[in-house]
Amino acid sequence: MNQVTEQSRDAVRQTGEAAGPTHLRPAGDIFEHEHGITIVLDMPGVSKERLNIHSDRNALTVEGDVEISMPEDTESLHADVRATHYRRDFSVSGEQLDVDAIEASLRDGVLRIDIPKRAELRPRRIEVRTG
Amino acid sequence: MNGQLSPFESLLDELWRWDHDWRSDFSPSPWFSGIRSVRQGSYPPVNVGSSPDSVDVYLFAAGLDTDSLDVSLQHNLLSVSGKRAPATEEASTWYRRERFEGEFQRVFTLPEDVDPDKVDATYRDGVLHVRIGRREAVKPRRIEVH
Structure with a gap:
């Protein structure tokens, strides 16, 4: 188990630049568990139709566009959120993680991406037989 | 190449945040300059x-339990509070933990002519x-001079 944890320490790394005025960098949690690595990103305002996740063997990119309905003639009084495009890039170790088996779900603006560990790296319970 | 998250990345983040705070300190929104104004970076971000x-x-x-939400309007003071639960209990190792957890409250002073009877909230x-x-504008009344 220890070895897997150590190896997986680099399994998902973040790449790309920090957030700038042109796009929003979604706040994220990244954690490892028995079966793999999970990334949770806050992307409020993004619907499933406006979400894009690209992955290849070594990279994972998440992008989404905010859509909110506003009445016409709206004048902004205050804006903490000044961009409508989210983007965050990650590098993924294809040797340790099974990128073909990535699963993602979006609910109430929270995106959860599960990347399973390759089968040979998952902890295996070894039965001890007596007798 | 090895190691965890790039130290440069977090440094850039820090610089960006610093720059952002600095700018917002010097260009405050006039509308939010009352005693209830809050620094940018308060959770959750708000547009009005x-x-x-x-x-x-x-x-x-994102990810709120709507049962935990409390939205109230008293005169022209809007208050929103709620609670966000941690995403998981299953983690064995954390690499990043940036998402807000816990309770929050934000209070806004709205323009004077809002109508507390016409409030609608959707998530x-x-x-x-x-x-x-807003209340119906008071129509100009013509005063006859006899």
Whole structure:
């Protein structure tokens, strides 16, 4: 188990630049568990139709566009959120993680991406037989 | 190449945040300059728009349990509070933990002509939209001079 944890320490790394005025960098949690690595990103305002996740063997990119309905003639009084495009890039170790088996779900603006560990790296319970 | 998250990345983050805070300190929104004004970076981020018929407040708060939400309007003071639960209990190792957890509250002073009887709140795709109607404008009255 220890070895897997150590190896997986680099399994998902973040790449790309920090957030700038042109796009929003979604706040994220990244954690490892028995079966793999999970990334949770806050992307409020993004619907499933406006979400894009690209992955290849070594990279994972998440992008989404905010859509909110506003009445016409709206004048902004205050804006903490000044961009409508989210983007965050990650590098993924294809040797340790099974990128073909990535699963993602979006609910109430929270995106959860599960990347399973390759089968040979998952902890295996070894039965001890007596007798 | 090895190691965890690039130290440069977090440094850039820090610089960006610093720059952002610095700028917002020097260009405060006149509308939020009262004693209830809050620093940028408070959770959740909020946009407020004004139109002739309504004031629209958008809170960017993904993953809320709507049962925990409390939206109230007293005169022209809008208060929104809620709670966000941690995403998981299953983690064995954390690499990043940036998402907000716990309780939050934000209070806004709205324009004087909002009508507390015309409030509508909807939660969709992680955005809480509170629309507050404005009172009918007082129509100019012609005063006859006899």
